[in-house]
Each structure stands twice: as C-alpha cells, then as structure tokens.
Amino acid sequence: MPGIVHINKSFVTGGAAIAAYRLFLAQKKLGNFDYNFFAQQNEKGNSEEGVAMAGNGYIWDKMGLVRLAVEKFQLLFHERDAGIRFQYSMGNTGINPARYSLLEGTNLYHLHWICQGFLSLRGLEFLLRRGKPVVWTLHDMWPFTGGCHYAGDCSQLGKGCGNCPLLRTSGENDISRKQCLKKEAIYQNRKIVFVAPSTWMAQKARSSYLGRKIPCVVIPNALDTDVFAPFPMREARKKAGLPEEGFCLLFGAANVAEERKGFSMLLQAIEYLKTDFPDLSDKIYLAVFGKSRQQYHFPFPVHYFHYISDAEKLVALYNAANVFLLPSLEDNLPNTVMEALSCGTPVVAFRSGGVTDMLDHADTGYLVQKGNVREFAQGIASVLSDKKYGIMREKCRKKVVENFSERVVVKKYDELYRQIMKQ
Numbered sequence: 001m002p003g004i005v006h007i008n009k010s011f012v013t014g015g016a017a018i019a020a021y022r023l024f025l026a027q028k029k030l031g032n033f034d035y036n037f038f039a040q041q042n043e044k045g046n047s048e049e050g051v052a053m054a055g056n057g058y059i060w061d062k063m064g065l066v067r068l069a070v071e072k073f074q075l076l077f078h079e080r081d082a083g084i085r086f087q088y089s090m091g092n093t094g095i096n097p098a099r100y101s102l103l104e105g106t107n108l109y110h111l112h113w114i115c116q117g118f119l120s121l122r123g124l125e126f127l128l129r130r131g132k133p134v135v136w137t138l139h140d141m142w143p144f145t146g147g148c149h150y151a152g153d154c155s156q157l158g159k160g161c162g163n164c165p166l167l168r169t170s171g172e173n174d175i176s177r178k179q180c181l182k183k184e185a186i187y188q189n190r191k192i193v194f195v196a197p198s199t200w201m202a203q204k205a206r207s208s209y210l211g212r213k214i215p216c217v218v219i220p221n222a223l224d225t226d227v228f229a230p231f232p233m234r235e236a237r238k239k240a241g242l243p244e245e246g247f248c249l250l251f252g253a254a255n256v257a258e259e260r261k262g263f264s265m266l267l268q269a270i271e272y273l274k275t276d277f278p279d280l281s282d283k284i285y286l287a288v289f290g291k292s293r294q295q296y297h298f299p300f301p302v303h304y305f306h307y308i309s310d311a312e313k314l315v316a317l318y319n320a321a322n323v324f325l326l327p328s329l330e331d332n333l334p335n336t337v338m339e340a341l342s343c344g345t346p347v348v349a350f351r352s353g354g355v356t357d358m359l360d361h362a363d364t365g366y367l368v369q370k371g372n373v374r375e376f377a378q379g380i381a382s383v384l385s386d387k388k389y390g391i392m393r394e395k396c397r398k399k400v401v402e403n404f405s406e407r408v409v410v411k412k413y414d415e416l417y418r419q420i421m422k423q
Contacts, residue, residue, distance in 0.1 A: 006035070081168075090175065198357045286303070
C-alpha cells in the first residue's frame with residue numbers, strides 16, 4: 001500500500017496544525033493509503049500510531065526555540081517594525097530531513113505549515129530533490145510569496161516580490177525577492193500540486209508569480225461532524241458556565257490580538273450594536289476565547305476563555321452561542337467558522353477571504369461588506385431577530401455535512417494522490 005506522510009511543524013498548535021491533524025485522523029479511518037504524520041515534536045506527550053516526531057525531550061524542545069530565535073534575530077535587521085515579526089518567515093533555519101527514514105521510505109509528501117525553524121528552504125529543497133510527488137496544502141500564502149504569510153492587497157505578489165511593504169530594508173532585490181527566486185529554483189521541474197482549502201486562496205495562488213506555474217486544486221479542510229454536532233443550547237450553557245438566559249455572541253481566534261483577525265473592528269461593531277439596537281442590549285452578553293494579553297472593554301457583559309484545544313469545551317461554547325462573529329479581514333478557511341456551522345450556529349462575517357465558500361448570505365448567517373462595522377452590527381441584530389432562526393441553524397449544519405465532512409474531503413484527497421502518483 002503506498003505511503004503518504006503529512007509534514008507539519010505541530011499537530012496541535014495553530015489552525016494549520018489542527019486542520020492537518022484532523023485530515024490525518026480522518027484518512028486513517030476512511031482512506032485507502034498508509035498514512036503517517038511527521039512533526040517537530042510531541043506537544044501532547046503521548047504516543048500514537050502513525051505519528052512520528054523529529055525529536056523529543058527538554059533539549060530538543062530548547063533546540064527548536066533556538067532555531068526559531070535565530071530566524072527571528074536575522075529578521076530584526078530587515079523588519080519594518082516588531083508587529084510583523086510573525087507575519088514573515090525567512091526560511092533560513094530548520095531540521096535536517098536526511099536524518100529521518102520515514103521521509104525516505106514514503107511514496108508522497110503532503111506538506112502543510114513548515115515555517116518557524118521546522119523546515120528551511122534548504123530542507124525543502126532536499127526533500128524535493130528525491131523526486132517524490134508533493135501535495136502542499138496552502139494554509140496560508142507563504143509557499144507562493146517571498147516570505148509573508150498573508151499578502152493582503154500587495155501588488156508585488158504577481159511580480160516575484162521585491163519592494164516588500166513589511167520590510168524596512170525593502171527594494172527591488174530585497175530579501176522577499178531573493179526568497180521568491182530561491183523558491184522558484186526549488187520548485188522547477190518538480191512534481192508539485194498546491195491544494196487550496198478555499199477558492200479565494202486558489203485565486204491568490206494562481207495569480208502569484210510562483211503559484212501560476214504550479215497546478216492548484218480546491219479541497220476544503222475536513223471536520224468530524226460527529227464531534228462538532230448540535231445539542232440543546234440550555235444544556236450547552238450550563239456546561240460552559242454561561243448564563244442560561246439572553247443572547248450569547250461568540251468570538252474566538254488562536255491569537256485575539258493578531259491584526260488581520262479584526263478584533264478592533266469587532267469592538268467598534270459591538271458599540272454600534274449597543275447604540276443602534278437598544279431593544280436587544282439588555283439581553284446580550286459575549287463569550288471570547290483565544291490567546292490574549294489584555295482584557296478589553298465591551299458595553300456588554302463578557303466571559304473570557306483562554307486558548308481552548310479541547311474539542312468538548314469548544315463544542316459546548318459553539319452550542320451555547322446564538323451567533324459566532326468573524327471580523328477577520330483576511331482568512332483562508334477558518335476552522336472556527338466550520339466548527340460553529342457544524343454545531344448549527346450561524347455566523348456573521350466580513351465578505352473576505354475563504355469565508356465566502358462557507359457562508360450563504362441570510363441562510364447560514366450574514367456576509368457584510370469588508371470593514372463596514374456598522375453593517376456588521378446590523379448583521380448580528382438580523383440573526384438574533386430572524387423569525388426563521390431554527391431553519392437557519394438546520395441549514396448551517398447541512399452546509400458542513402455536505403461539503404466539509406470527513407468522508408467528502410478524504411475521498412477528494414485520495415483521488416488527488418492517485419492522480420499525481422500515476423502521472
């Protein structure tokens with residue numbers, strides 16, 4: 001049986017890791033290949049069949065931090081300001097893939113998110129030289145940019161980068177241009193297929209200097225719809241420790257403070273919700289989960305939850321909420337939206353990124369003009385006041401089961417593996 005190895009820095013930390021690991025688990029249940037998962041280290045601390053680590057233990061953990069620190073130190077000399085430090089990866093540090101027999105013996109590499117000291121450009125080049133076919137899921141734009149993870153509206157994306165707006169030392173031949181040319185040389189004459197989880201990401205890849213030369217197909221992330229499933233709201237609120245009465249607005253992100261997640265715009269929208277819809281105000285409270293260094297001021301009661309990796313707790317929160325809020329200005333195919341919809345919770349989001357693949361306006365939530373915070377508030381009020389709210393919840397669940405369930409996604413990936421290995 002042909003072997004597939006998933007390669008991702010982590011298998012529990014971050015949206016890409018969650019999506020990659022979920023796919024791996026789904027494939028082990030439903031797929032037709034021999035699947036393995038290769039990551040930098042085992043954050044869970046347990047052993048699992050098919051999961052292999054580049055290393056483990058205290059010293060290995062510190063070595064990983066050193067590799068990351070070295071890369072970020074090198075970026076210090078080029079970065080525009082500290083705010084972009086984790087928005088740009090130079091790809092200069094990483095493990096030595098030649099040390100691992102699993103990577104030698106497999107039939108196909110399935111790459112995911114490999115940055116921040118895990119797999120350098122040199123390591124990537126070593127893997128590709130082996131001549132094995134490569135499927136690369138685009139959890140962000142880094143595989144086809146000169147170093148940034150999200151390019152926004154940057155006009156350089158289709159020109160091979162250079163004059164990077166994230167860099168202090170930008171110019172025609174800056175480090176973004178050099179990385180782009182390096183990737184071009186690495187990709188040349190290799191059997192690579194990009195997989196975009198959303199049509200938006202596919203469009204970005206196909207219009208980029210690097211991506212237009214590589215085939216790109218759209219396959220969404222997979223979700224276990226038996227785990228993320230609806231159950232009674234009152235019961236969910238008891239389980240989550242939330243008030244049983246009133247309207248619960250839910251927001252969550254791995255890093256609440258990340259600029260493109262739009263939390264500052266959510267604050268503005270909530271203020272408009274308070275002033276424009278006074279009849280709803282005394283019934284509303286918020287629940288917020290994700291990593292955050294500060295408490296924010298809201299005009300409504302707020303319940304804070306830190307970063308949550310436990311699926312049971314997440315399911316309780318989604319089922320406790322009347323609506324999930326996604327003010328992201330640029331996102332691929334957010335796990336949070338898929339999870340909320342699968343639990344039957346409508347979503348209000350800006351019409352941007354891959355969320356347009358997931359939401360059907362007025363059927364499974366509301367899509368509003370990007371950056372229009374007053375319209376965002378109107379969208380929240382519309383969901384809370386919708387007379388067909390129960391039908392909307394049913395449509396949310398149906399959307400995920402029919403398009404993003406494990407069986408649907410695993411079948412698409414297995415067909416792609418067969419095609420690329422046959423060519």
